[in-house]
Amino acid sequence: MADDKILADIKKAIADNAIVLFVKGTKDEPRCGFSARTIGVFKEIGKPFEVVDVLPDPRIRETLSSYSNWPTIPQVFIKGKFVGGCDIVAEMFQDGELKTLVEEAFKP
Amino acid sequence: MTAHGGGEITPQEIARRIEQALPGARAEVSGADAHFSATIVSEAFAGKSRIEQHQMIYALFKEEMSAQSIHALALRTLTPEQSGKRGGRPS
Numbered sequence: 001m002a003d004d005k006i007l008a009d010i011k012k013a014i015a016d017n018a019i020v021l022f023v024k025g026t027k028d029e030p031r032c033g034f035s036a037r038t039i040g041v042f043k044e045i046g047k048p049f050e051v052v053d054v055l056p057d058p059r060i061r062e063t064l065s066s067y068s069n070w071p072t073i074p075q076v077f078i079k080g081k082f083v084g085g086c087d088i089v090a091e092m093f094q095d096g097e098l099k100t101l102v103e104e105a106f107k108p
Numbered sequence: 109m110t111a112h113g114g115g116e117i118t119p120q121e122i123a124r125r126i127e128q129a130l131p132g133a134r135a136e137v138s139g140a141d142a143h144f145s146a147t148i149v150s151e152a153f154a155g156k157s158r159i160e161q162h163q164m165i166y167a168l169f170k171e172e173m174s175a176q177s178i179h180a181l182a183l184r185t186l187t188p189e190q191s192g193k194r195g196g197r198p199s
Contacts, residue, residue, distance in 0.1 A: 034180060069163060070159075070162075070163065070166070071166050071169075071170065071173040071174065072166070072173065072180065072181070082159065083159075084158065084159055084162070085162070086182070087162070087182050087183055087184070088158050088159065088162065091158070091184075
């Protein structure tokens with residue numbers, strides 16, 4: 001897979017899904033505690049969200065990080081916009097901000 | 109700068125680098141084994157979004173993070189005003 005195809009796939013995942021999480025592992029089998037925690041937050045909110053596993057090819061993570069200017073995984077995008085990683089999402093969940101953002105993303 | 113090749117970075121070193129890069133900042137860092145957690149209070153965060161605040165800190169450890177000598181750096185970033193209000197705990 002060429003590198004520009006990787007970037008195109010990342011952009012497509014972000015554009016096509018109201019909520020997309022780039023994580024290590026899958027929704028049901030996260031392979032990192034930070035990814036697990038972030039997936040847990042979105043499961044609790046209960047709206048549909050897509051998950052992209054970065055582990056199969058190290059270039060996914062490299063390409064994503066240079067695209068988003070964010071070094072760590074997980075990374076959360078809502079409505080095409082980068083929202084943050086594990087800490088920011090957890091903080092936003094705690095103060096209710098995340099739920100509002102998610103609900104807005106699903107407004108017709 | 110590649111002072112740290114093999115994953116030997118300490119919380120003290122992380123705190124020192126943050127305080128050096130953001131004059132007047134106070135950083136409390138804990139953790140070990142490439143997983144760290146930092147609370148940073150600095151004027152430099154004023155008027156910036158949380159993403160921007162975290163990006164400022166991550167930028168200081170770009171090499172360590174891509175080399176995985178820092179696998180995780182959990183951040184709480186506060187301005188001095190926020191730190192006074194919240195007393196250092198999430199509200």
